[in-house]
Amino acid sequence: xxxxxxxxxxxxxTREPPQRFEDDPGAPxxxxxxxxxxxPAATPGARPAPTTSRxxxxxxxxxxxxxxxxAGAIVLIVLLVFILENTxxxxxxxxxxxxxxxxxxxxxxxxxxxxxxxxxxxxxRIVQLRRHVRRRR
Numbered sequence: 001x002x003x004x005x006x007x008x009x010x011x012x013x014t015r016e017p018p019q020r021f022e023d024d025p026g027a028p029x030x031x032x033x034x035x036x037x038x039x040p041a042a043t044p045g046a047r048p049a050p051t052t053s054r055x056x057x058x059x060x061x062x063x064x065x066x067x068x069x070x071a072g073a074i075v076l077i078v079l080l081v082f083i084l085e086n087t088x089x090x091x092x093x094x095x096x097x098x099x100x101x102x103x104x105x106x107x108x109x110x111x112x113x114x115x116x117x118x119x120x121x122x123x124x125r126i127v128q129l130r131r132h133v134r135r136r137r
Contacts, residue, residue: 079108082104082107082108083102083104083105083108084104085104086102086103086104086107087102087103087104088102088103089101089102089103090102090103090106092106
């Protein structure tokens, strides 16, 4: 027999107990042995054992801020490693200004510029929606 495979065959169409197929076809079906680690069935009238599980701690603004600070610190560490690994100097031109910067710093500045642009457009949209809501009141 293969380890991990069940030797029990059930017929889903009937309510008969499962049949066991062993090496000896004439052998009676046997129940699996009960592990000594299994708990015995509860007796009627007995009190259930007290549970030791606790409810999870409620989420607070301080906890969320702490999680955000940890995530921000991880992002900063990753950015620092990125900048330190990309130290090749590249020539950067922007609206007539030009200069040489390390590649990592140039890409970081481009990412910061994109984030600022997204924030400005998002802030303008929020202001627009707030004005629209005020006018409808």
